[in-house]
Amino acid sequence: MTDHGRIAISPVKTIVAILVPIIELSLGTLTTKIPSDLGKVSVTVLIFLVGLLALLYLYGGVLKADWxxxxxxxxxxxxxxxxxxxxLYGVLSLVRLGLQPFMPAAMLLSAQSTATLSLIGSLTALMAPFSEEIVFRYVLFYQWRNRGLLTPVMFVVxxxxxGLGHWNNFGGYVLQMIPYMVIGAVFSxxxxxxxxxxxxxxxxxLFDFVQVFAAVIMFILTFVMA
Structure with a gap:
């Protein structure tokens, strides 16, 4: 167990790291205008890859120290x-079950991704464990530990x-992001x-791999049955 104590925070690195998912989300909305499914997948994966490389450059030392x-x-x-x-899947299921009565039918329907979007998600999910843990867990939470009231505040933040980082996954429906806010808290x-x-x-x-496997199977079956 590596106890980092009170960690020195770099404001510049922190700001840049926070900007990475914001830029990814912004660029992700633009990929919907690409007519080719292959183009959507390729551009989305490229965006996330660049973001991951930037984060590894900034915080690769954290991974190296803990490995x-x-x-x-x-x-x-x-x-x-x-x-x-x-x-985690048990928690996710319970939270979704609790929120289901508050979700209009249209919102429930919007969560059903197309085969192509599922494939995009499956490819980017391979990078997400690294990029999301660096940004949402280390930058936004762990480096703020042992700082009094600021620590629980950053836990919530x-x-x-x-959860909001999954904005594009759920078409901007915040209610559907709440389960992932809970999952984010558990990860912290x-x-x-x-x-x-x-x-x-x-x-x-492992959490994402389950979804990756299901998405790939869905993508394959879509074309086999077409």
Missing amino acids: PEFRAHLWRNLGIAVLLTIG SAVAF VIYWISQNIWQNIATHF
Whole structure:
């Protein structure tokens, strides 16, 4: 367990890191104007790849510092990640179930992605565990630990921001982002307890992999049955 104590915060790096998902969301809305499905996928993946590389350049040292300890107990940590993933899906299902009565039918329908959008999500999801954990967990939460009332404030900020980061996934319907705000809060708790960003990355990767697998199968079946 790597206890970073009170971390020195770089305002410039923090601002740049926060701007990355904002720029990605803004550019992501423009990809809808691309007529080709392949073009949409290619441009979206490129946008997220550039964002990931920028974040790794800024905060790669955090991943490098935490990796030896995570690797030392790799199988134990991966086992924990599997259990946490199961728990996260349980939380996600419960929150969605609780919100379902408040969602109009149109909103429920809008959450059903097309096969192409699902494929886009599956490809970008392979990068999300790294970029999202760096921005939403480290930059917006963990580096603010041990700072009095600012720590719980940033806990809430990071959770809400993580949910809003899925704006394009749900067509701007904030109500549908609430479950991911809760998931974001759980991820922050995981980081707080483990004090190792790789535990979050591993758990996040497994969490997204389930959706990636389902999206790829959906994409394949769409063309097979066409």
